[in-house]
Amino acid sequence: MIHLPVTKASERIFKIDPDKAPTHDLKEELFQLEKEGELEVIRVPEPYMEVKTKYGRIKKIPVEKTWHHKSCGQCGHIPGYSTSIFWLNRAFGLDYFDPTDQTSCTAWNYYASATSNPEAQAAVAIRNFAAAHEVGYFPLIHCGTSFGHYKEVRHALVHQPELRRKVRDIMKRLGKKLVVPEEVVHYSEWVLAMKDRIAERQVIDMSNITATVHPACHYHKLIEEDAIYDSEIYGAQRSAIITSTLKALGINVADYSTWFDCCGFGFRHILVSRDFSRSFSVQRKIEVMKEEANPDITVTHDTGCVTTLDQSQVVGKAHNKKVGLPVMADSQVAALAMGAHPYKVLQLHWHNTDNKPFLRKIGIDVDKSWAEFEAECELIKSGKKEYMTWEDAEK
Amino acid sequence: MPQALDIRQNKYSDVSQEEKDRLFQECKDDERWSHILYGCYECGICVAACPSARFYDFSPRLIAQAVAREDTDLVYTLMNDSVWDCSQCFSCDRCPRGNSPGQIITVMREVAVKNGLNTAKEALEGYGRIIYKIMSTGSQVSPDMLQPNAFPDWGHHVHEIADNLEVWRKALPPETLHTIETGWKVDEKTIIELYLIWHMTGVMDLILGIDEGLHMILVDVMEERLEEAGYDIEFD
Ligand code: SF4
Numbered sequence: 001m002i003h004l005p006v007t008k009a010s011e012r013i014f015k016i017d018p019d020k021a022p023t024h025d026l027k028e029e030l031f032q033l034e035k036e037g038e039l040e041v042i043r044v045p046e047p048y049m050e051v052k053t054k055y056g057r058i059k060k061i062p063v064e065k066t067w068h069h070k071s072c073g074q075c076g077h078i079p080g081y082s083t084s085i086f087w088l089n090r091a092f093g094l095d096y097f098d099p100t101d102q103t104s105c106t107a108w109n110y111y112a113s114a115t116s117n118p119e120a121q122a123a124v125a126i127r128n129f130a131a132a133h134e135v136g137y138f139p140l141i142h143c144g145t146s147f148g149h150y151k152e153v154r155h156a157l158v159h160q161p162e163l164r165r166k167v168r169d170i171m172k173r174l175g176k177k178l179v180v181p182e183e184v185v186h187y188s189e190w191v192l193a194m195k196d197r198i199a200e201r202q203v204i205d206m207s208n209i210t211a212t213v214h215p216a217c218h219y220h221k222l223i224e225e226d227a228i229y230d231s232e233i234y235g236a237q238r239s240a241i242i243t244s245t246l247k248a249l250g251i252n253v254a255d256y257s258t259w260f261d262c263c264g265f266g267f268r269h270i271l272v273s274r275d276f277s278r279s280f281s282v283q284r285k286i287e288v289m290k291e292e293a294n295p296d297i298t299v300t301h302d303t304g305c306v307t308t309l310d311q312s313q314v315v316g317k318a319h320n321k322k323v324g325l326p327v328m329a330d331s332q333v334a335a336l337a338m339g340a341h342p343y344k345v346l347q348l349h350w351h352n353t354d355n356k357p358f359l360r361k362i363g364i365d366v367d368k369s370w371a372e373f374e375a376e377c378e379l380i381k382s383g384k385k386e387y388m389t390w391e392d393a394e395k
Numbered sequence: 396m397p398q399a400l401d402i403r404q405n406k407y408s409d410v411s412q413e414e415k416d417r418l419f420q421e422c423k424d425d426e427r428w429s430h431i432l433y434g435c436y437e438c439g440i441c442v443a444a445c446p447s448a449r450f451y452d453f454s455p456r457l458i459a460q461a462v463a464r465e466d467t468d469l470v471y472t473l474m475n476d477s478v479w480d481c482s483q484c485f486s487c488d489r490c491p492r493g494n495s496p497g498q499i500i501t502v503m504r505e506v507a508v509k510n511g512l513n514t515a516k517e518a519l520e521g522y523g524r525i526i527y528k529i530m531s532t533g534s535q536v537s538p539d540m541l542q543p544n545a546f547p548d549w550g551h552h553v554h555e556i557a558d559n560l561e562v563w564r565k566a567l568p569p570e571t572l573h574t575i576e577t578g579w580k581v582d583e584k585t586i587i588e589l590y591l592i593w594h595m596t597g598v599m600d601l602i603l604g605i606d607e608g609l610h611m612i613l614v615d616v617m618e619e620r621l622e623e624a625g626y627d628i629e630f631d
């Protein structure tokens with residue numbers, strides 16, 4: 001008989017060792033290219049926070065001087081998502097920039113229709129990075145797909161000299177430089193890095209809440225080595241993103257077997273082939289979460305995931321599926337924990353699945369909050385106010 | 396019900412072998428190709444991770460095998476009948492051979508679009524308004540797209556949003572979000588720079604490949620705004 005040195009999975013300790021990473025450190029290559037005059041690297045501004053990625057490399061996350069690369073899906077359809085990110089920055093008194101010199105990354109269209117090409121995609125990314133650099137801020141990417149796509153673009157620019165040359169030429173004709181950020185940072189990484197400061201300012205107890213987490217595919221599957229991992233979270237066997245933040249807020253995070261599955265968004269499918277998105281989202285995500293974890297809420301960190309997981313439940317309900325699970329972004333949950341208004345800031349009326357039972361469970365007077373929001377709307381309707389301001393939202 | 400995938404040899408007998416070879420060569424000529432295809436163990440790990448494989452007769456393994464074996468007849472069939480089922484989630488990047496079936500599919504889709512394959516046009520039917528939005532405004536989706544006829548399966552909620560849209564947009568604290576036709580307020584100069592990128596990278600040729608009418612409208616809009624900004628640029 002042959003004895004194999006087999007240990008039980010639970011006895012295995014997974015040690016992260018950056019020296020054993022199967023890939024090169026892209027940042028070293030970036031700085032080398034900068035030395036050779038091929039591009040300019042945008043440094044992470046100080047002070048920054050340090051987190052660990054999949055193979056134990058350090059990733060720098062800026063505290064402030066962040067240029068908010070907004071998401072078209074968030075701003076267009078679930079605007080409380082981005083509003084909550086800004087609210088958190090304001091609550092900490094941080095210097096941030098909400099630009100109008102910004103286009104979307106256009107990657108949603110690229111992944112949906114292929115009506116673009118690598119040069120155009122890279123040029124759009126670098127144009128946005130250059131816009132951030134010109135005003136002295138560092139890009140913070142709101143959308144999971146923009147984040148994943150920009151990592152791919154950065155990777156391609158480092159490894160494909162011809163692409164670099166083409167994009168440099170395009171930028172020159174726009175009067176801009178080929179600038180590449182030292183780190184590509186997703187807002188949820190900023191939220192995670194700020195989690196202890198958020199928890200210090202927490203005013204709403206969430207210890208009676210159970211949540212499931214859906215990590216966005218384009219966050220941890222594209223250039224996977226750049227996602228945040230932590231040996232305290234799932235033994236660093238999967239990304240710590242969102243989970244680490246929720247745990248710091250005292251939320252019980254429950255596991256479920258289809259955590260690796262996508263949400264069903266599909267890029268093309270959510271727009272013109274939604275039968276797939278609905279079925280996948282309900283059958284592979286929401287129902288499994290309900291059956292295995294029965295959470296109060298599911299929390300994710302990307303535009304498409306919030307939309308698909310939330311909106312797909314309408315048809316699921318009509319088919320008597322196990323649905324009825326509110327969906328929010330981590331930025332919304334973090335802002336809520338710090339006392340942000342559920343409608344003026346989180347803008348939960350843009351979400352579909354009933355989230356009132358969740359809000360009531362954490363002690364929020366839903367009717368009063370809605371009446372306060374409606375009062376603001378009345379002022380706008382009657383012409384007494386043009387817009388609701390930050391001051392109105394924060395009072 | 397999703398249709399069964401028909402992979403009979405020479406299914407597209409009306410297309411010459413030379414044409415099939417040419418399209419495959421276009422895929423191979425893509426700069427990404429050598430970074431996304433290394434061979435295939437035929438292990439099926441990509442299929443196990445693939446959401447589309449659960450709902451369609453679709454297999455990233457079949458696609459990886461076909462391209463690795465350079466079976467250009469099968470590649471042509473898959474380029475027509477399979478690639479548009481992919482969700483572009485990149486769960487298949489787990490491939491132990493280092494392949495990215497999802498990116499192989501991205502390249503195959505680009506070749507299908509560039510060459511104006513009818514199946515690409517069909518797959519993108521109804522998608523034109525989105526392309527119009529992204530190309531002309533730099534924002535893929537916008538508040539005014541939240542209309543009941545566009546999202547009938549989102550229930551009563553989308554009616555409520557459509558009815559309250561103007562007021563609810565004004566009831567957003569960030570000043571950049573008081574917009575209806577774009578996700579946020581975008582500077583004129585930014586849009587012009589975007590149009591110049593479209594022009595310099597030739598992406599309008601891709602649009603022409605799949606929708607001539609859409610191409611015409613987009614070119615009109617862009618040329619006019621570019622002219623107003625002092626650029627004398629023609630897309631054709
Ligand atoms: S990218 Fe496409 S082929 Fe790969 S797992 Fe996702 S749906 Fe399947």
Ligand code: SF4
Nearest residue numbers: 436438439441459490
């Ligand atoms: S995971 Fe990779 S090696 Fe395995 S079948 Fe898929 S493409 Fe082939």
